[in-house]
Amino acid sequence: MEIPKQGRNKQDLLQAMQTAKAGDTDWLQGKTWSLQYYIDEEHHELLKxxxxxxxxxxxxxxxxxxxxxxxxxxxxxxxxxxxxxxxxxxxxxxxxxxxxxxxxxxxxxxxxxxxxxxxxxxxxxxxxxxxxxxxxxxxxxxxxxxxxxxxxxxxxxxxxxxxxxxxxxxxxxxxxxxxxxxxxxxxxxxxxxxxxxxxxxxxxxxxxxxxxxxxxxxxxxxxxxxxxxxxxxxxxxxxxxxxxxxxxxxxxxxxxxxxxxxxxxxxxxxxxxxxxxxxxxxxxxxxxxxxxxxxxxHLGQAGYLKNAKAMLDATDQLRADLEAIPEIEIIGKPCMNILAYSTKKNQPDIYVVADFMEQKGWVVDRQQLPPSVHLTVFPYNIPVIGKYVEDLKAAIEWAKANPSASGEGNAAMYGLMARIPLRGMVKDNVRKVFLDTYGKGLGSEPPVAEQEKKSPKWMGRLNRVLAWLTRWGA
Ligand SMILES: Cc1ncc(COP(=O)(O)O)c(C=O)c1O
Known part of the structure; x- marks a missing residue:
């Protein structure tokens, strides 16, 4: 790909970007539970x-x-x-x-x-x-x-x-x-x-x-x-x-x-x-x-306090709803509008529950150590909390009825990653995803001089010490 030979029309460009963006996560709908810190349109416009x-x-x-x-x-x-x-x-x-x-x-x-x-x-x-x-x-x-x-x-x-x-x-x-x-x-x-x-x-x-x-x-x-x-x-x-x-x-x-x-x-x-x-x-x-x-x-202390109260009250509600589901447990003692939940003794498999939720359109942050799902509660999540809990109950029933789903799809992959003792292997694979994304997947190395390749490691060290001593002497 090269820079276009001639500049493109502004309207067409912006239109193309709007179209491309429409395929991204629509976080304002409330189905995303992390990353997007937002109060309302008025505050957003001021920031802009x-x-x-x-x-x-x-x-x-x-x-x-x-x-x-x-x-x-x-x-x-x-x-x-x-x-x-x-x-x-x-x-x-x-x-x-x-x-x-x-x-x-x-x-x-x-x-x-x-x-x-x-x-x-x-x-x-x-x-x-x-x-x-x-x-x-x-x-x-x-x-x-x-x-x-x-x-x-x-x-x-x-x-x-x-x-x-x-x-x-x-x-x-x-x-x-x-x-x-x-x-x-x-x-x-x-x-x-x-x-x-x-x-x-x-x-x-x-x-x-x-x-x-x-x-x-x-x-x-x-x-x-x-x-x-x-x-x-x-x-x-x-x-x-x-x-x-x-x-x-x-x-x-x-x-x-x-x-x-x-x-x-x-x-x-x-x-x-x-x-x-x-x-x-x-x-x-x-x-x-x-x-x-x-x-x-613009917010002032009063504004922060008001928004914090709304998010904390909603988190209390969500937490109470989650705790009322017999299979669910909250991880630790959350102190603000962030919480993580799992299933008790991982029954049913939390990653199967997560897959079901994803199919329902929720953006799910799967975690490990212990396997769990993360939720940060923002103002835009508040209207959909009821729907989230309803879908979660359905997800649990589905996961209980389909225990073999643990071995399939994302659930199998996350389950394996959470248990795998060879973290190095996971690290290499994740690094490869980045290399494939940014690095065209081609393996290339900067050149190394022939004599460097042949000489043992200690020689390189000795040469570096000598070079340093020479510089120091000079
Ligand atoms: C507790 C904590 N520390 C550090 C960071 C890193 O912040 P940033 O993503 O802005 O670099 C985060 C991001 O979520 C965080 O939650």
Whole structure:
């Protein structure tokens, strides 16, 4: 495929895109239970207009766009206040939860490198339910993420976590709450562990940061989960989730400037002049900062509270309806408008139930460890909750009557993946799906010099050491 030789007509193009888009998931119908954070058309339009106003601005240089910088600083300050940050809390907006987490993990690693130089291979200890963005950080930045088993309630188990702490541990992690089950980790308890062992402590509030404050204000009791816990040294919270901003907006916060400073990158040797950024991106969209700021201002605390109440009440209703189905059990103790359910002792097979629900048009988020189905309740799901429960009851009856369906279709595949001991095999296959999608399925490698191919591994290492010594000598 090549770029068209001549430009295409605007109307035709937009029409073609509308037609193509019509085949995508129609999430506003309420059949999707994750990913799409949306309140209503009025709020959506405001986000679009605010985004549009800064559509062209390249926020790589905050000093060129003082109005965006002002909005970013205000957003950071408002979020720090919401999360009970003391005066010392600092941070930035980022493009999303993953960027916030990558930056926080990098800053913690660099801080430890400076202040705990005896640690050569930094380790992080987390409950098994922590979001994969932390595995990604470990993958990119070369540290070990050690995962502890969780309690049957899916909460972090501090005894299991403590067992994994070693002389190389720099940081503990916890979720407020976990995405998969909506379960809040016991953050005050993990905080005590961090204090006892002199460790940093990051709380991932990407999904809950903009819900739990209202959960508490609505009188639902939670253990403290944010900067009120003195051991918490950094946090991530996403504006593009329940902050109801536009996509591409999150906040990373640090209790101390001494941690934050490691996030800032400065290069004084670049031929284009001094190059410095406070976040991971180079070119930065101003629109997502503007939309997040406008969203916060427009909703105000009263707006967040009102929406949170509607979503929580609906979740209570859904939960009660699910619990009334004898075969169903809720996983753990969800603390907000996220829950996961399974069938008791997997009878009937939850993945067969999931397949039936999918045939009924529901978008089903199948989970593993344990096998379950995820539901986040958004305002647009509220009108269809009754229908969902009705279809679920039918799905259970069908699965009970058709036990052999466990060995067929998606149910068989998910069942196998949930049980398979060779996770490496699953990993290779999933990677292949991406390679087939983006990489044309062709296997090609960059060239390797002939002598490299022939020489044993130790020779390569020796050559690298020699090259380094020569450079150093020079
Ligand atoms: C708890 C938690 N942490 C981190 C992330 C990663 O956020 P993002 O998808 O914005 O990169 C998510 C996303 O769902 C999440 O729920």
């Amino acid at each position: 207009e605010a985004h549009q106003l800064y559509f062209s601005e390249n926020y790589i240089n905050p000093f060129l766009f003082k109005s965006i910088l002002k909005m970013e600083k205000e957003v950071v300050a408002m979020v720090a206040d919401m999360l009970h940050g003391p005066e010392s809390v600092v941070g930035t907006m980022t493009s999303g939860g993953t960027e916030s987490i990558l930056l926080a993990m990098y800053a913690c690693r660099e801080w430890a490198r400076k202040h705990k130089p005896s640690i050569k291979h930094p380790e992080i200890v987390a409950p098994r339910t922590i979001h994969p963005a932390f595995d990604k950080a470990a993958h990119y930045f070369g540290f070990s993420l050690r995962k502890a088993q969780v309690l049957p309630t899916q909460e972090a188990d501090m005894v299991a976590m403590e067992k994994l702490i070693s002389k190389d541990t720099i940081l503990l992690l916890a979720s407020a709450p976990s995405f998969a089950h909506g379960v809040l980790d016991p953050i005050p308890v993990i905080g005590q562990l961090a204090e006892k062992h002199g460790l940093l402590f990051h709380v991932d509030a990407c999904v809950g940061g903009f819900m739990l404050p209202w959960v508490e204000k609505l009188g639902r009791e939670l253990p403290e989960w944010d900067f009120r816990v003195p051991a918490v040294t950094s946090m991530s919270g996403d504006l593009h989730k329940f902050g109801f901003g536009a996509k591409g907006a999150s906040v990373v916060l640090y209790r101390h400037t001494g941690l934050f400073e490691h996030q800032i990158f400065v290069n004084t040797e670049y031929s284009g002049g001094i190059f410095a950024t406070a976040t991971l991106l180079g070119t930065r969209p101003g629109g997502s900062v503007a939309a997040a700021w406008a969203g916060l201002q």
